[in-house]
């Protein structure tokens with residue numbers, strides 16, 4: 110929905126200066142009151158348009174119009190609005206007044222993140238004034254009814270975020286596949302007064318849900334005819350609303366970029382392969398590892414990229430050669446000849462050859478043992494892939510999608526098809542459920558009819574890109590992607606700023622791909638300080654072997670910026686001396702600032718007239734031109750696991766609030782997204798600052814929470830504070846204030862996560878993102894030099910030193926949603942707040958108010 114909000118521009122009651130945010134706007138003596146239907150949509154629109162508002166209660170916000178009048182926007186109806194509504198033909202509001210009763214169930218195979226969904230449906234549903242019921246044991250609970258359908262309150266979902274699988278249970282339910290079973294389920298829903306169902310499951314569960322809805326009319330008719338429900342019930346429950354959330358570890362649903370549970374599963378796989386790696390290395394063994402995925406190779410392919418496997422087998426793209434055994438052995442042998450002591454082959458359980466014959470792990474093992482004499486072991490990861498605490502990504506995904514699911518319930522009308530909540534390009538989307546299921550089945554059909562190109566095409570666009578990334582970053586001996594000699598470049602790569610997870614992964618991919626293209630690539634030690642000292646080292650494919658799984662920066666990194674901390678002339682001189690034709694930076698805001706400085710003086714130095722790119726890498730996620738920088742996912746996962754441990758401690762100590770300091774510079778990204786992922790009860794971010802009224806409000810809020818807690822079972826609570834939010838209200842000061850004010854209700858402690866947030870091993874997402882951005886960077890260099898090199902070649906001349914001067918040849922290579930995009934620095938500069946070291950607009954602000962809403966802020970908890 111696109112909302113253009115124009116606040117009362119003509120009113121002129123108050124032509125004074127705007128009120129500052131440290132005042133409580135709701136206390137102004139003149140306020141305009143506007144009734145709105147969807148307050149969350151208004152908040153989102155305000156955030157998108159940069160309009161400041163104060164979030165005073167769950168049903169109202171206060172903003173200032175251009176003439177500084179105070180406007181209250183509220184969902185609360187008053188006598189005037191009700192009268193108006195009726196005059197406008199809206200009829201009685203009785204149907205609107207009837208509380209929505211939402212049922213939520215999890216079905217099919219369990220997936221980590223399902224609990225985040227249940228929690229979010231419950232908390233957000235309650236905040237919207239709905240009653241929420243959990244249906245235990247999936248459809249079986251719906252059919253059995255009784256105690257399987259339970260009303261939820263705020264406390265029912267305490268601790269859910271960190272628990273893997275689903276705490277309300279799931280089951281495969283045969284009776285629901287029959288009409289009789291669904292008739293019983295319909296009766297149970299009606300008897301519990303439930304008119305809307307949010308189902309989290311795979312394509313089977315969602316197909317069942319849609320069938321249930323399409324039959325609803327007939328089911329209600331039959332229940333009425335047989336006297337199982339009254340005619341009043343038949344009228345009230347004339348329509349059933351169904352909304353689907355995709356919980357599936359395979360990421361096998363079309364129309365969404367990612368399904369809930371897939372990334373956690375990838376975490377488990379990568380942990381297992383990383384562990385197998387060390388034993389493989391020690392014994393010089395080969396390992397054949399089977400991962401889940403019957404019709405979908407997403408897990409296998411992503412694990413292949415993230416662990417640097419030698420070979421992957423996936424259903425959508427069987428090996429090109431009929432004799433794949435020989436092709437695989439050739440690759441494995443060549444890698445061994447280069448000095449590799451391990452061979453890792455990852456196989457999706459549904460992998461097939463071109464003739465649809467399954468490729469089985471035991472057969473691969475026999476081939477490697479017999480033909481290459483490798484000591485080969487098989488590891489089938491099986492159900493370990495489902496288990497464990499959800500990673501940060503799945504907690505956030507489950508949370509934000511479920512909020513959209515509740516919104517979809519509230520916006521549903523009988524004529525609309527059942528929606529499925531998806532994620533496309535980092536935006537939550539709503540699409541017709543059955544279209545997505547149909548498209549999903551088409552992939553399986555395409556594979557069955559050996560139309561592999563179509564199967565790949567039907568997958569999301571980034572899948573193809575990721576397949577390319579795997580193929581081009583493995584060591585190739587076949588010259589299949591080698592460039593003509595005159596187009597080959599000398600590329601330098603360096604790390605700048607603080608270490609971040611994925612810097613090494615990106616470097617490995619850049620080196621491997623560049624070498625496969627015929628380029629020469631130099632690693633520069635210690636950023637620009639090393640560059641000006643001439644610390645260039647030629648890298649070969651084996652130099653970076655194993656780098657994908659390692660955190661920190663092997664090249665060494667520091668914050669020196671050319672033109673500021675090191676002499677620009679020396680930078681140009683060293684680039685010229687080493688005949689560097691393309692420069693790849695991996696780093697955070699200092700790297701961005703370096704590109705800005707290089708861009709300014711480029712025309713003064715011929716050796717700077719080369720393509721330059723930046724792969725954003727910083728835990729703060731504050732580099733313009735990308736939705737996600739490398740390291741921020743690793744960091745969020747560290748925050749999540751640390752906070753889980755801290756919450757446990759807080760719970761054990763009873764009545765304790767932890768104030769946890771997270772990194773982020775002037776960016777609140779880690780606090781906002783981390784706050785969503787751990788269920789923080791408050792966050793302090795630099796974009797908002799802290800003041801006394803805010804602190805006072807938080808103290809009151811915490812008191813109200815502890816007042817309504819069960820004294821025997823107090824919750825552990827956390828507050829996240831970005832390190833640089835305030836010089837006055839430090840982590841220690843806030844904690845002391847809370848401790849004093851909390852009195853007997855609660856005490857407070859601090860935890861400063863510090864450099865732990867840079868992580869140890871990079872998360873799978875950071876490894877994959879790094880690899881993708883690196884291959885696109887090399888493509889970017891080629892695209893900006895090809896014409897000049899071709900021209901020189903055709904004239905039989907040497908390559909000129911000035912390869913390109915165009916503005917678009919210095920760019921950030923970033924992720925816009927799931928797409929990789931090169932954004933020229935010239936275009937990004939107007940969007941950059943250089944003083945605060947961040948972009949003016951951050952996509953993640955949209956999640957800010959959710960942290961408070963899900964914490965139950967301003968919501969009456971006395972009804973529970």
Ligand code: ADP
Nearest residue numbers: 217218248281282285286310311312313314317
């Ligand atoms: P997933 O949802 O993970 O794909 P399943 O295919 O096993 O898992 O489906 C889970 C449950 O959804 C089934 O046990 C059944 O109760 C219900 N279901 C699946 N397909 C249908 C269908 N075509 N009609 C009715 N219910 C179905």
